[in-house]
Amino acid sequence: MAFFATLGFAVPWILLGLLVLPVLWIILRAIPPAPIRRIFPAVVLLHGLLDKSHASDRTPWWLLLLRSFAMASVIIGMAGPILNRQENVQTRGDLLILLDGSWASGRDWSQKIEQIENELKDAERASRNVAFMLLTAPSTLEFRPVNMLKGRIASLKPRAHDPDWSQATAVLQAVISKKFDTIWFSDGLAHGGQKSRFLSDLQDRGEVSVYNSQAPLFTLSGVSLLEDSFAVDVHRLSDVGQADFTLLAEGVDPAGNPEVIARLEQAFKAGKNDVRVEISLPPELRNRITRFSIEAQRYAGARFILANELRRVEAAIFAGSGDSEVTELLKSSHYAKRALGQNADILSGQMADILLANPDIILLADVVTVEAAEDVEAWVKGGGTLLRFAGPRLAGAKRDIFLRDPLMPVALRHGGRRLDGAMSWGLPKEVAPFEEDSPFAGLEIPPDLRVYAQVLAQPGPELSGKVIASLQDGTPLVTRTQLGLGQIVLVHVTANAEWSNLPLTGLFPKLLQRLASRDNLSVDIQDLAGQTWTPIKTLDGFGLLSASQSLVGVKGSVLEEGKFNAKMPPGIYQSDARVISRNLALNSDALEAMEWPGDVVLKQSSIAENDLAGFFLSLAVLAMVIDILASLSISGRLRTSAALCLAILFVHPALPVGAESNFSPEIALTQEVVLGHILSGDKAVDQIANEGLYGLSKVIGERTSVEPGQPVGIFLESDELAFFPLIYWPVSASQPLPSRQAYEKLNIYLNTGGVILFDTRDGDLAGARGQGQVNRALQKLTQSLDIPRLETVPDNHVLTRSFYLLQDFPGRYRGSQLWVQASNMQSGTSEELPFRMLNDGVTPVLIGGNDWASAWALDDAGVANYPVGRGYAGERQREMAFRFGVNLIMHVLTGNYKSDQVHVPALLERLGK
């Protein structure tokens, strides 16, 4: 009886009408059904016969019951039954519907909207005035009748930042004298106690009831770069149980289409609310990542967007003169190239050109005088890393060169030193462990690393601050100096294995990587100030990135602060050439659940009200229809066949009305050649396909002895395919995947001589292996089909000569490849057989994208429906499209006959001999 507990009526007094039902019963019982007049000459023989029983002089009880039921349904339907009727709120007065609309609100937004609609219904019934307020974007409170607000519900959207409490309080202050009740749709977070403060403000005005979000909440606080991987920190709203989640690294594929690059299934252990997910990806994939997200969590908190932070570095390498004359392994640039090559793009060219490309790092191997030194200096100041290697030339350069050189971190002593010379006392030096504050800290030093020679720095007070790696005797191995935003690094040995075996060790690439990779996620934040940042793309409350509109740039210092609001949402910001991403970076501090005080009414999300009037009234209509049939059958007026038809009509409403499935008469299909096309479900596509096949049928009928009938749309699931010599399948991205049975049917069709022409209708713009939507739809659709190995149509394929001689197969587009079954090469070479030896010569599938149907489409008068190309050339193309169609049908219908025809001249020639 739980059902009836939730049932209510809008106009209950109409139910009194149910009392009339017994009267109706009695009246109906009294009236027998009307007789039928029948002319019957042998009536004289009936004279005097008496009826055996009086059963039919009254309406049968079940018919009475049916009629009473119909009447009852009408009465109940008129009374306005409502399932899950909500109790009317007793209080009157104005109502404020308050939404957090924060970054966490997107997780159950549609549910919230439903609840709001329910509340509005209640408010409408109680004729209360209602105002909306979105805490993330508070606007002036205007209490209005509900019917003026209904349109506004759709425009309520969560934002990707925290509620703007100060603004909200100001809005509340503006209507200081007003009393109203509040229904608060909360995101379940405390927002650092501000929520409680705002709540008490509201409670001064009236009663507050709350819908509190219960859905799980995950956030991503940041991405940190590790040695050769990176880690994403995931947090959740405190919860004790274990929770699984899937972290997605999303990005773009090389064609620029979005794709999921990595999918990591992880779990929060019971009691733990933070988890660090380490991701190790090849650099190619890693560079393409544009954001991280938690699968199926559609709100801003569960997103972490990246601008280009994981991008590959760009490097340029310059070697001193003479480098090109030595063998590869002796080149000073060789090792650096190999070491950087893994995760960097190496640029080559003149220094001036390279600087325009703004590389991340420039390597100078044993270069004394830097070309275009001023430009390089400016580039370093702008954030570049200049990495210099020592060498004989550097060691031999005059000392005063370096005194004036801003591109050298330390001044060098002339000549350097040789440690393993025949005349020297010392042994090759080992490298001292890296200091904690060195950028190389933590790297392991291989035990066999030896330095045989080095250049030495001029000692000075500031030298020790510049050394980031040294030998065991304390002499510097690597020195560094900051210049502007960039850095200049000098490695005191050569970039080849001449002075040390450093380039031969595994340490070398790691050193270079550390120097080259911009530790951007932390670095960037530090130096935003002083610039104006314009948002390019901003995050909305559902975690979707979209081009920002009408947002002005923000000051770097404000951006650095990271207090996001409506004017500065999280997103991707740009200043000059630099593009950075700014994220909510919500760590566990932000995830504090709101504890609602006891005097707040916590509402449970209830089931929506359901108006049952329509249901009852249609039930009544149905009962009346059954009553008509039943009365007819009782009085003998209902013919069995008619009853059968009606029964089928009722039992089989699945037959789609209106769609062009004129398919039922199989006989008609077998009487003539009928072309079929798969109904994709997309009305426009199906119509074009039908018109196209109609046009093609017409043309074939005019030009050949084949006279096809009206083309037919095929429902894959229900229709038999065997009647169609050719099925045209316009691939549409929206087409649902056929069922397994349908695939079985298709496979049987293909294996027993059927032919399917797949048309992606996109002119193959995305390329044969492209990732276009339609292409992917095609891939998905054909995955379960037995499709043989394919090749593009070869020049000697029978399709090029089965009726017309053709070179290509244009439709509305031209030039895209047509793929057919690959020929069986074992059976003979093309020299021996000038035709293709395939199984009966017919390819089971043809795949192309020229949108043939559009080119074929003709109306009844034979006028083309859709334009092809321009002017005469276009008409020529359409003609070629028709010729392709004719060839195709000929090929399909004649099998290897047409290819055998190619033999005829040769046979005749032989006979002549």
Next chain:
Amino acid sequence: MSDALTLRAQAAELADSGGDLLLEAERLSRSLIMGEHGRRKAGLGDHFWQYRPFENGVDSPRSIDHRRSAQQDQYFVRQLEWKTPQALHVWVDQSASMRFASKGNAGKNNRAAILVLAIAIAAEKAGERVGLCDSTLAPSRGRKQILQLAKQLNLQMDTDYSLTGPAEFLTSATALIASDFLSKSTDVESILSIAADRGVRGVLLQVLDPLECSFPFQGRALFQSVLGSVEHDTLQAADLKSEYLKRLADRQQRLGELADMARWDFLVDDGSFALIITLSKIYQSLSKGRTG
């Protein structure tokens, strides 16, 4: 529309249907070969009977058969067998009940008229005299008689059931009376007694509609005769079926007995057979009556 015009239209219609009937009947009659009835003595006829010597004064010289006479020195006369035509009385019940036709079937009167006409045409071709059983059309020979007959058979009466027409028979004639025999059985008795008095033999042909033989009705129904003179109201038509069929069988049995008593034959055509089958049955009965 004026009366004259209506009358004329109806007349044309009637003439048309008469023509149709005639065609159909002609087609049917071709399958019947009705022999003339040889008298086994010389007389007027087509078939050779005997050669006998020429008797001067008795035979006219014109009657000498010169082919036979040339064989001998004597004149011979070729005598033909004497043949007498018989009279065939036909009658089709023209009451309104005969007009009834269930869906997809021809009217009873139509079927009856075709059968009767076919017999009449065949008889006329065989040299017999054909006519109705009353004073309107006495038996006679000739194509014109058939046309007259067709016209007469197409007339319709305005009573539901009536079988009072056939009352005049030539002595020793043959008769074919087609009706649905739904009227009182005393009508049939009186006809048969008149016929028996005159030594007339013949066939009673009961023509029924398939609906009348199967009674496929259900539910509440009000049965009416064609003109509405008789009605029967029932609440459950299906219940009446067995009773009705029994009554029908009784009626047919009674008719059969009556026919037997008058040495007539009783045949039923309920539309379940082709007309030709009924026709050959009638033909057999009529020939039997003549020779037996």
